[in-house]
Amino acid sequence: MIPTTLRRPLLIFLMLMSVGSIFLASASGSVSLGWSGWFTAIQDSSTQHGELIWRLRLPRAVAAWVVGSMLAMSGCLMQVLLRNPLADPYVLGVSGGAAFATLLGMVFGITVAFLPWLAILGALISILLVFGLARGTGPWSGTRLLLTGVVTASGWAALISLILSLSPDNSLRGMLFWLMGDLSYSTLPWWSLGVLAGSFILTLALARSLNVLAMGETTARLLGEPTRHMLWLVYLLASVLTATAVSIAGSIGFVGLIVPHLMRLLVGSDHRILIPAATLFGGLFLVLSDTLARTVLSPQQLPVGVITALLGVPLFLLLLNRARLKGV
């Protein structure tokens, strides 16, 4: 953990790095501009290179930032909800529902522009399904929610495999890209910015409550939290963030797990600092990953999910090993 006095400078640093990463992403790609070329191009969006930057690269970088920060925030919330530092945004089946609906849409040849809405619809169905089945009438049960969510997620996984095995070869590539998470066809709908800003403000307002909820349901109630309402609110917030992120870029893995975890190691578990730090770093991480995905084998583009997983898996194993040493 870093000293408390460095927390604010860290946030400012992450903010500057975020802006910097978006500019970096706009300058790099299969068409090499060079810094002076980039500088002239960015001033005039009517030139060919200007259009490349303003119409393609910048929107994609901003979309990557928004998706990354949503996944990181959702990961933080899921970890509190399930009281498990190793939970991620997809563990309760939200992305499974979205993926199933999207792939089904692809099979029936629905236009690309409409696919995000199908993803949202699938995610909503999954959220309501898990919510309805796990809610019951008794007190809050994290175990019941976790079991319901995990089983629902594996149900979606089975349906996804079914679609993949029945689909013609020529559509498989697009499906696999979507499943791994890909930003090449992403457009950033205006309302997703609203979702991000709204959830961020709400989560920050609830941040001290999240600290208390992380100490367990009974402790939280004794400290004055109406836990049943609060935990369902956290579940819905995390799910809406995940659904929005997945509808924009598919199920990009590991961001929602690694980023909150890394930030916990860096700033501790006070959500008043953890949430902004994870949100900023999530965005930064995904912009850089996507830039790598576009450039590392250029002109060939990789799905960004491959990069996040390739970076995430070793990082995760390292963290898990640390956790084992600490006796978790």
Added chain:
Amino acid sequence: MTSLACQSLDISIAGKHICSNLHIELEPGQFWGLLGPNGIGKTTLLKCMAGLTEPDSGTVLLENQVIDKIPRRAIARLLGMLQQHTVYVFDASVLETAMTGRHPHLSYWEREGPQDKQKALDAIREVDLEGFEARSVTKLSGGEARRLAFAALMVQEPAILLLDEPTNHLDMKHQIRIMNQVENQVTHGQRCAMIALHDVNLAARYCSHTLMLFGDGGWQAGPVKELLNPENLERLYQCPVETLQTSAGLRFLPGG
């Protein structure tokens, strides 16, 4: 004056009767010892008195209001409970955790001020965890975690304290230290406390009143002087009890 009352309280769990038609009232300045053998339902009763679970029938009144009708936040400003087990999953510092006691007193966007921090630091010093402020709670020993949970309760400053075996995992020195603190809160702070204990002699030394749970719904409540005697203790623990006259008063030992 804040008081907590149980009126015709019936509680059972898994077919086992914990108390039937229980009437007691905790008033400021009273220090209650809750006695009973293992598994008799002391924790369940305390949870019910904290409004965490509902009784089969009867009511718990906090400041003459039915406790289910009071928002949790308002309850938390008046009533605090130390749970039997304290498990910390996430890495937070000892100071941050002690400061969670201020949670019910702060509004949504409010941050802990210097006064709140001072209260937390004082409580940490009182439970002998000074110098551990920056340490992670996941690295504390069982006894240290227990003392930290007690410190957080002190920071919460409730008028009614419910303590579920607060002396578990604690060595003799820290047992006395915590009991002294509760006694101090009760006598000087005009608060009231109920404390589930297995050590009858701690109850004899500190408590003013006792509630005994005999099982099958049977109970007895009243001043310690009247109730804490070998006959009741033999009935309570189903084993012979011998007494020892000490300079501080009567003490109890398991007999042969």
